[in-house]
Amino acid sequence: MRRRFGLRDRVMLAYGLLALGLSGVLALVTWSVVSNYLTNQRISSAIVETTDNANTLHYGLYGLTSSCGPVRRLGQEPACGTVVPQSPSMVMNLVEALPSTDTAAMLMHYDGAWYTVSAKSSDIPADMVESAQGGVKVDRRLEVGGDEVLAVGVPVGRPGEAFFELHPLNRLDNTLRTLKLTLILAAIVTALLGLAVGRLASTVALRPLAKLTQVAAAVARGRLDARLEAENDPDLGGLARSFNQTAAALEKRVIADARFAGDVSHELRTPLMTMMNSMQLIQNHRAELPTSVREPVELLGDDLDRFRQLVVDLLEISRDDGGDQGSRELVRIGDLVRAAADATAGREITEVAPDAADLTMEADKRRLERVIANLVDNAEQHAGGCKGVLVQAGGKGVVIYVDDAGPGVPEADRERIFERFGRGTPGTPPNPHRTGTGLGLAIVARHVEWHHGTIQATARPEGGARFIIDLPAKNP
Template identity: 70%
Template sequence: MLAYGLLAFGLSAVLAMVTWGVVSQYLTEQREQSAKFVTEDNAAALRFGLYGPPKPCQPAREHVECPTPTLQDGVTPMEVLNSLPSTDAAASMLYLDNHWYALTGQPSDLPPDMIQAAVAGTASQRRIQVGGQPVLAVAVPMGIKGDAFFEWHPLGALDETLRTLKYTLIAAAVATTLIGLAVGRLASTVALRPLAELAGVADAVARGKLDARLPAENDKDLGGLARSFNQTAADLERRVAADARFAGDVSHELRTPLMTMLNSMQLIQNHRDELPDAVREPVELLGDDLDRFRRLVIDLLEISRDDGGDRGSREIVRIADLVRAAADAAAGREVTEVEHEAEGLTLQADKRRLERVVANLVENAEDHAGGCKGVGVRTGGLGVVITVDDAGPGIAVEDRARIFERFGRGETSGRGRGVGLGLAIVARHVQWHHGTIHVTERPGGGARFVIELPAKTS
């Protein structure tokens, strides 16, 4: 776009300067010639009126001059000046026999050297200022030594014409530059549209929409790139689907032995007092690992369900009631505080997914961040804002985006003991509801997870 604009500006500037130079020079020369011809014609008419028709003169001897013409009887210079035809001259002045005769204008406004040259027999013209106005002064000898005729012609109309021409050329140059910028913008948009589509589809794939494809496979320029990208995206989609099926199959297969182990562990823990002291600690460690194993299997099932294309089902839910039930159940106590204005907010949601979002955040705070300090529901943002506060050391700024990735654990914040899937599931489910999630610092210390969802009042 900048290149088109600079090219248009350069061409229009060169064209404007050339046009200005040619036209202004032409108009000025035409005006000067017209003034000169008019002044010469008036001088000839004045000479005829003063002296009559010219008489032929052939001296009888060499170095003998013809007699000087004399004024006609009954003729005065002012009468002849008055009889001159009307022209555009602003002033006419006659210098005759060392006397000035003028209808308008002051001889004192004429340059002295111009007067001397005209009296000496040399015609001239010059641009001067009279009363603050530009005029063209023209001096013509009368043909009799010592006599001269002067006129000045106004140049205001010429200057106004040139000024209008200058402004017009500047406006045309500016308009041409803007048109060049617009054409450049249009050309760049057309040229880069396929790349913009590629960037958009690539971003969609990166956000998990693996079925996104480029429609430009038949484009003569980008067809090969589009086909390669679509093939890569299709292979990725198949690989992710296969991995999801594998994770789901493995998780389903693990559920039966896991339930057996959990039931057995529960039975052992019910008889914990009967166990020898040396066995109790290993049993407790085994119980903790089995609980982590259970959560891992549940998370893998959840991830595989999403990756496998589970679209879920939407229904109208009261957000305050759902958050209160899920958060209090996950924490084992009342931790939810709902703003009065948020009590009536509803959302087209998948209850299972939304409950899992709240439960995961509360469990994450309980197990890895010193306990849940509170869950808040208020109006704002996209419609409703849900906050989950914990009592941990907080999350480092460099970890705040990474913790929402799969197996991305905040090592610097003391959250490294988790399997790294809970927050990834939270982010996926929030995105499924067209919401956003981010983490900040809680006033007083700890982390605050902030969820915004597009809710409305029922």
């Protein structure tokens, strides 16, 4: 199933993308400025170094001119002011003696011949040679032997003579590569920091919304007195006041309805007791009744029993809805469950595990006894009989299992059966757990929640339904 991004995820993602965008722009600008600066600096230093070496060669080659004094070379006397040509060995010695800071290769074209150190004359393009020999300084990036180099050509003296140096760019390329990786890593780290900041910011910004969700969920669970505490907030005050007013109005309405249901139920108790007593009197003289009347009397008796149970359940619901706080006292869970379950079933059906024998909790005895009694009675009357009640340690403290021998609860109805007058899924057979008044399991769910516990309906491994109650408890 495709996961949807929530509001918090979208805020976090927006922060991350913003951080990534800003860091990306900053990285590109930094890369452009720094790489251009380093490249220009490297070219400038190479040109300066090559020019200095060319000047050194120029002095060594042309510094010896004929004077008006005796200068002997090869047994001849050159004219005053003419250039004294150098021997090839002398030229080679001059080239080899030149200083080099980065193992640059050097080439010298002098007197129609090439003099090289760590290079070949074919490494220099012909157009560069022509430009340098014509008296123009030139530089160009080349690939020599698979390596990037910067070729610099400088005229030396006479036309046709030039000096070249090939400066390796490995250090520059390594520096630029390191800079690139550093900027990429910085952009990634910045984006991650942006996501973290976005997560924190969204958590802080959405905290009132989370609080609203919690309070709304509490109201939905029946805590009608839950309220928001942000009425003085300049941004959320209006929402908080509207929500609180709605919750207050709902609480008043529910209390009024509960009071009305309670009053009606109380008013019905007197005529109901009269009818029940009268029905009991009639049933005591059932043998004296005509045969044609006995069946209607039995049906009427059954309906009166259901009516009595409905009135009792309505009184219980109205008491709970009306804000009855009950009273808590320390009870031993195993003993309470055993007494309520065995009394309702009329036989011993309860098993208390040794690890749960001494577990206690602060409970409303009346409510907790009603929970067990309703579940056992439901199993006895409508689900083929109660197969057993088990109390053992676990969950929040103590777990109570109530099993029956009925057909079980369809998975689609396992939440709906705890609603008031809830019905099964349309098109499915009637649920035996809903054949009573429709309030018994709703009362169970409310009372379990009142004790800060949970209840769920599952399938019994041997067949039938299993109700699991998880309550907070502890050893004394």
